[in-house]
Amino acid sequence: MRVGVLGLQGAVREHAASLSRLDIESCVVKRPEELDGVDGLILPGGESTTMSLLADGDFLGRLRAKAETGYPMFGTCAGMILLAREVDGRPSEAIGAIDIAVERNASGRQVDSFEATLDVEGIGDLFRAIFIRAPYIVRSGPDVTPMAWYDGSAVMARERNVLVCSFHPELTDDVRIHRYFVDMIEEGSQGRRLEG
Amino acid sequence: MAEKGTYRVKSGLAEMLKGGVIMDVTTADQARIAEAAGAVAVMALERVPADIRAQGGVARMADPTKVKEILGAVSIPVMAKVRIGHFAEAQVLQELGVDYIDESEVLTPADPAYHVNKWDFTVPFVCGARNLGEACRRLAEGAAMIRTKGEPGTGNVIEAVRHMRLMNEQIRAVLAAPAEELMTMAKELGAPYQMLLAIRDSGRLPVVNFAAGGIATPADAAMMMQLGCDGIFVGSGVFKSTDPENRASAIVRATTHYDDPKIIAEVSSGLGEAMSGIVIEEIPEHELMQTRGT
Numbered sequence: 001m002r003v004g005v006l007g008l009q010g011a012v013r014e015h016a017a018s019l020s021r022l023d024i025e026s027c028v029v030k031r032p033e034e035l036d037g038v039d040g041l042i043l044p045g046g047e048s049t050t051m052s053l054l055a056d057g058d059f060l061g062r063l064r065a066k067a068e069t070g071y072p073m074f075g076t077c078a079g080m081i082l083l084a085r086e087v088d089g090r091p092s093e094a095i096g097a098i099d100i101a102v103e104r105n106a107s108g109r110q111v112d113s114f115e116a117t118l119d120v121e122g123i124g125d126l127f128r129a130i131f132i133r134a135p136y137i138v139r140s141g142p143d144v145t146p147m148a149w150y151d152g153s154a155v156m157a158r159e160r161n162v163l164v165c166s167f168h169p170e171l172t173d174d175v176r177i178h179r180y181f182v183d184m185i186e187e188g189s190q191g192r193r194l195e196g
Numbered sequence: 197m198a199e200k201g202t203y204r205v206k207s208g209l210a211e212m213l214k215g216g217v218i219m220d221v222t223t224a225d226q227a228r229i230a231e232a233a234g235a236v237a238v239m240a241l242e243r244v245p246a247d248i249r250a251q252g253g254v255a256r257m258a259d260p261t262k263v264k265e266i267l268g269a270v271s272i273p274v275m276a277k278v279r280i281g282h283f284a285e286a287q288v289l290q291e292l293g294v295d296y297i298d299e300s301e302v303l304t305p306a307d308p309a310y311h312v313n314k315w316d317f318t319v320p321f322v323c324g325a326r327n328l329g330e331a332c333r334r335l336a337e338g339a340a341m342i343r344t345k346g347e348p349g350t351g352n353v354i355e356a357v358r359h360m361r362l363m364n365e366q367i368r369a370v371l372a373a374p375a376e377e378l379m380t381m382a383k384e385l386g387a388p389y390q391m392l393l394a395i396r397d398s399g400r401l402p403v404v405n406f407a408a409g410g411i412a413t414p415a416d417a418a419m420m421m422q423l424g425c426d427g428i429f430v431g432s433g434v435f436k437s438t439d440p441e442n443r444a445s446a447i448v449r450a451t452t453h454y455d456d457p458k459i460i461a462e463v464s465s466g467l468g469e470a471m472s473g474i475v476i477e478e479i480p481e482h483e484l485m486q487t488r489g490t
Contacts, residue, residue: 009214050236
């Protein structure tokens with residue numbers, strides 16, 4: 001298995017390091033054609049406005065089409081914003097692969113950024129979660145499963161092949177969430193083999 | 197319980213800026229141009245370094261009214277500069293809600309001997325460094341991000357290159373040295389011993405290191421990225437050029453695709469005049485900014 005990390009900007013090497021702790025091979029994806037060589041894609045934290053400008057229409061369209069075929073994607077923070085269907089009350093022009101609405105910088109400016117301990121449904125308890133100018137999930141569709149909450153807002157969710165969280169598991173040594181995503185990729189490829 | 201201002205939260209924001217460009221802006225309009233061009237953050241200041249250099253006088257923290265305008269104009273992080281050692285200016289910027297403070301040699305130093313004790317703050321700090329010793333001293337004072345000093349306001353990349361190469365060389369030496377040589381190395385570098393241990397633990401500088409001071413073209417940005425910088429600060433380079441919008445987005449693309457000469461060639465074409473530069477040897481020694489606050 002090879003997992004791609006969208007490498008336009010942001011915390012790319014941290015995700016690669018988390019994957020390598022799990023003995024999973026990773027590579028940086030900067031161009032649409034590089035998507036073909038990887039079994040799933042992590043969209044890292046960074047600045048969502050910058051990343052969506054750097055990914056031109058072609059790249060975003062390709063990601064959208066991939067997501068519809070069941071291709072596994074995992075977005076953290078800015079990556080979650082790129083994957084959300086609605087951002088700050090407007091339909092997303094990025095990928096829109098998960099039926100959630102997010103509010104950008106919902107946790108406030110940097111002086112309000114924080115660490116907190118969370119339990120994640122279906123994965124485990126006591127995650128040290130790092131929130132940096134974090135977006136929150138303010139609405140989620142009927143097929144979306146919220147997996148973690150902070151201060152009354154959902155901060156992690158999954159809809160089929162798409163996983164998102166507001167915080168940064170890649171900034172800690174805890175790889176349980178990355179392990180969960182790797183399992184999603186494995187389940188997905190088994191599922192596709194069975195259908196085929 | 198939420199814990200704010202931890203070192204992981206401070207250095208974590210810098211990690212999120214990696215591979216991006218941070219642009220100096222003096223007005224809300226410039227901040228919007230920078231954001232639309234793909235900047236990952238803006239640096240609010242009263243005058244860009246080239247103007248500070250040309251006009252002289254004491255350069256201070258920007259007017260809070262201006263900082264607030266810029267904070268209100270964009271959704272990307274807003275940084276702002278304080279004079280070296282001026283902890284009260286830093287308190288003001290923290291109160292205004294800026295996302296990062298640059299304790300910067302571009303402004304006139306406020307303290308002849310000491311930097312700000314950055315551990316006292318919730319807001320994170322970035323500081324300039326010419327070598328590993330300076331970088332480690334700033335980190336030990338609580339900085340959560342480092343940038344080369346270069347020579348600001350010159351449009352001349354040579355000093356940023358010098359500082360980055362020296363820092364890389366010194367880091368390689370720390371990583372290669374047998375343990376018994378480390379203390380002497382710490383003494384010679386003027387670096388706290390514990391910081392050298394931290395470098396050996398992580399195999400690199402433990403925080404993000406951006407290039408700054410003289411970057412004016414997409415190729416400058418690509419060169420600094422290939423030398424191992426994590427991202428780029430552009431000071432006067434954007435808004436002192438003839439076509440800020442296009443130059444800004446060209447530098448952003450060049451920073452992402454720094455290893456792809458085809459893209460660098462494409463984005464470098466038809467950008468108009470870069471800022472007019474200054475040869476370092478023509479600057480009188482007392483006007484150099486990089487030797488402030490070491």
